[in-house]
Amino acid sequence: MKEQKMQSKIVKLESWNRYPKQNCTLYRPERYSELHPQGASSIARGSGLSYGDAALNENANVILTERINRILNFDERKGIITVEAGITLEEILDVIVPNGWFLPVTPGTQFITLGGAVAADVHGKNHHHDGSISQFIVKLELITPKGVIICSVAENSDIFWATIGGMGLTGIIGEVTINLRSIESAYVSVTHRGAENLDALFRLFSDTSLDDQYSVAWIDCMSSGSSLGRGVYMSGHHAMLDEVDNSEKREPFKSKIKSNSSIPFDFPRMALNSLSVKAFNAYYYRVNSNKKTPFLSDYKEYFYPLDSVNNWNRMYGKNGFLQYQCVIPELMAQEGIRNILEKVSSSKQSSFLAVLKRMGAEGAGMLSFPMAGYTLALDLKMNNKSVFTLLNELDEIVVRNGGKVYLAKDARLSRESFLTMYPRSEEWAAIKQQIDPDNILSSSLSRRLGIGATA
Numbered sequence: 001m002k003e004q005k006m007q008s009k010i011v012k013l014e015s016w017n018r019y020p021k022q023n024c025t026l027y028r029p030e031r032y033s034e035l036h037p038q039g040a041s042s043i044a045r046g047s048g049l050s051y052g053d054a055a056l057n058e059n060a061n062v063i064l065t066e067r068i069n070r071i072l073n074f075d076e077r078k079g080i081i082t083v084e085a086g087i088t089l090e091e092i093l094d095v096i097v098p099n100g101w102f103l104p105v106t107p108g109t110q111f112i113t114l115g116g117a118v119a120a121d122v123h124g125k126n127h128h129h130d131g132s133i134s135q136f137i138v139k140l141e142l143i144t145p146k147g148v149i150i151c152s153v154a155e156n157s158d159i160f161w162a163t164i165g166g167m168g169l170t171g172i173i174g175e176v177t178i179n180l181r182s183i184e185s186a187y188v189s190v191t192h193r194g195a196e197n198l199d200a201l202f203r204l205f206s207d208t209s210l211d212d213q214y215s216v217a218w219i220d221c222m223s224s225g226s227s228l229g230r231g232v233y234m235s236g237h238h239a240m241l242d243e244v245d246n247s248e249k250r251e252p253f254k255s256k257i258k259s260n261s262s263i264p265f266d267f268p269r270m271a272l273n274s275l276s277v278k279a280f281n282a283y284y285y286r287v288n289s290n291k292k293t294p295f296l297s298d299y300k301e302y303f304y305p306l307d308s309v310n311n312w313n314r315m316y317g318k319n320g321f322l323q324y325q326c327v328i329p330e331l332m333a334q335e336g337i338r339n340i341l342e343k344v345s346s347s348k349q350s351s352f353l354a355v356l357k358r359m360g361a362e363g364a365g366m367l368s369f370p371m372a373g374y375t376l377a378l379d380l381k382m383n384n385k386s387v388f389t390l391l392n393e394l395d396e397i398v399v400r401n402g403g404k405v406y407l408a409k410d411a412r413l414s415r416e417s418f419l420t421m422y423p424r425s426e427e428w429a430a431i432k433q434q435i436d437p438d439n440i441l442s443s444s445l446s447r448r449l450g451i452g453a454t455a
Contacts, residue, residue, distance in 0.1 A: 006034060013062065016313055017051040018320025019382055019411055022058040022444060028067065032084060035068050035174055037061075037145055043443040044172045046086060046113030050120065051323040052411030053444035054167050060442070063172060065115055071095060072175065079180035080138065085115025085173040097299070098253045101180040102238065104136040108355075110304045115173040120408035121165035121368040123375075125214035125236075125303075128358040132370050134164040135363070136179045144171035145440045162431040165368030167407055169441045169452050170432055183238045185252035188214070188302040190236040194289025198229025198341065202334050205233065205358050205374075213237035214302075215358060218288070220281040221344050221351035221378065222274065229341050231356065232288045239296060256298045262310035266318045274348050315352070316381050322411055324391055325369075325377040327359055328403035333374040336401035340376060340394055347390050353379040366428040369406045377409065388412060407445065415450045425451060 006027045013024040027042075029035045041060035048055055055062070065086035073082040079101050083092065089103060090110040096102065107122040118140065123132040139152040142163055149171065151160035163170045193210070195201035201217055204210055212235035219231040244252050306312055313320065328336040337356070344351055355377045362371040369375075380387050395417050398405060404421035405413050419425060432439075432452050439452050446452045 006038070008038075008061070013048075013056055014320070015051055015053070015055060015411075016049045017323055017411070018313060018316070018318070019322060020053060020056070020444075022053070022056045024057050024062045025060065026062050026064060028064040030067055032068055032070075032174065035063070035065065035172055036143055037172065037440050038063060040438075040440060041442045042172075042440060044115065044119075044168045046116040047088060047111050049109060049112045050116065051409040052407075053448065054120075054408055054410070055116075056444040057442065058444045065113060065172070068174070069113075074099075076101075079182060080177065081180060082175060082177040083114060085118070085176050086113050088113055089117065093299075096180055097183070097186050097255065100183060100253065102183045102299070104179060104181045105130060105133040106303055108304060109307055110300070111307060114176050114178070115168075118164065118173055118176060119166060119168045120406075121363065121365045121370070122408075123357075123359065123370045125216045125357060127370055128215070128360040129213065131360055132363050132365075132368065133178075134365055134368065137164070138177035138179060140173055140177075141175035142171040143174045144435045145438065146435060148174070149435065158431050159435060161364050162366050162428050164363070164365035165407075166365070166428065166432075167367065167443070167445060169443065169446055170435060171441060181238075184241045185239045185244045186255045186299050187239040187244055187252070187296045188236045188299055189239045189243050189294050190234060190297045190302055191294045192288050192291035193233045193235075194285065195229075195231050195233055197223075197227055198231075198334070198338055201229055201231050201233060201356065205356075210235060217356040218284070219341070219354040219356055219376075220285055221341060221354040222278040222281050224342075224345045228345065229338065230285060231354075232285065234288075236297070236302060238299075243296070245296060255300055260308050260310050263312060263314045266314045268317065271315070271317070277352050280352070316379075319382040321379050321381045322387060322391065323377060323379050323409045324394060325375060325406040325409040326394070326398045326403050327369060327371055327373050327375040327406070328398065328401045329371060329373040332401040332403075336397055336403065337374060337376050339397045343390065343393055343397065344378065344380075347386070349380050349383075349387060349390055351378045351380055353377070366424040366431075367407065367422055369404060369408070371404070373403070375406075377406075410445070413449065415448070418449045418451070 014021045038061045045055040068086035142149045215235040
């Protein structure tokens with residue numbers, strides 16, 4: 001492959017959680033033909049919204065894909081779209097929603113790129129029914145140091161399943177073709193139910209009469225004792241036309257876009273503390289657990305609530321935060337998550353955001369995160385080194401219960417824990433060796449975990 005010269009610059013780079021900060025050499029291709037690895041070590045980076053060092057490459061090269069974002073084909077009748085992987089989910093939604101289609105799977109932000117979504121094999125609130133995004137991918141175009149590879153479930157399937165969830169380490173994802181979901185409106189019919197503790201919350205998740213297309217729960221991590229794990233169970237489905245208010249039926253696909261607020265500065269170190277988080281959690285529980293009847297929500301409000309606050313990561317201050325997301329198999333989930341919440345509550349670490357979701361069957365991606373069970377995500381402020389001690393203790397609970405940590409949210413997992421959590425990593429490494437024998441596709445995450453390096 002003939003490489004074209006691109007300008008580069010060295011910058012101090014960080015991900016959304018603002019930890020770690022590393023010197024990286026940035027390249028920004030302007031067109032698809034320029035999208036290829038640079039030098040001896042490269043990793044692709046989309047919007048930079050992962051948590052940790054998956055899209056960092058300390059003292060090496062980072063390929064920015066944000067300008068490789070064209071829609072190449074959209075079959076409005078069949079609901080199939082082909083795009084360049086640097087396109088964001090928001091850019092796709094702005095085109096497909098007015099035409100009666102939605103993403104089959106979406107994480108909690110619309111600002112990530114589709115390439116990043118594939119590399120992390122993202123899941124959403126519907127994983128217990130529909131699986132992760134890999135279930136809807138028709139094919140990928142993968143740019144490797146040895147050339148372009150077209151892969152899918154049927155073609156070069158081993159490379160396809162190594163790339164799904166492979167954190168960009170098998171090649172740069174160039175084009176993606178994906179099946180969409182048909183919808184009748186841009187609204188979601190949502191129901192909230194309060195749960196006084198973790199046992200009550202799990203009963204809501206397991207009650208088939210309450211199940212819906214999407215489900216998620218917010219948890220008050222500051223609660224303890226008999227209230228440990230209290231939260232709000234939020235279920236919903238894409239609203240059918242007859243569920244939409246009369247006032248909205250004229251334009252059922254028009255999203256009510258509200259002006260975003262913004263956080264213009266880093267919060268002081270003490271702004272988010274156990275007292276302020278406890279007060280907020282009490283207020284949030286009181287307000288949201290009392291929404292007894294179904295209500296309509298704009299899809300952006302339901303799927304992407306934090307997107308309405310620009311730069312919300314600045315609430316954690318200049319040192320940032322760590323997000324910890326784990327999944328625990330179903331039989332062990334309730335006790336394992338109870339142990340995690342007890343550990344977090346007793347540590348007095350202030351988790352401003354805690355989310356619980358039910359997961360469906362494990363997918364075929366060799367390094368994919370989802371497995372049947374429950375996943376818990378926590379945001380923990382970077383106060384001092386005690387947060388690392390706490391997370392190491394959480395790793396022990398996760399390993400003991402047969403679970404794993406999400407690589408797209410990780411900044412500090414040990415290689416030993418990784419190998420235990422991801423038993424297919426050797427199978428993945430063999431395929432990586434075939435298509436990238438010199439380990440040109442590498443990142444700070446891959447070096448920290450010791451994955452992908454040649455023997």
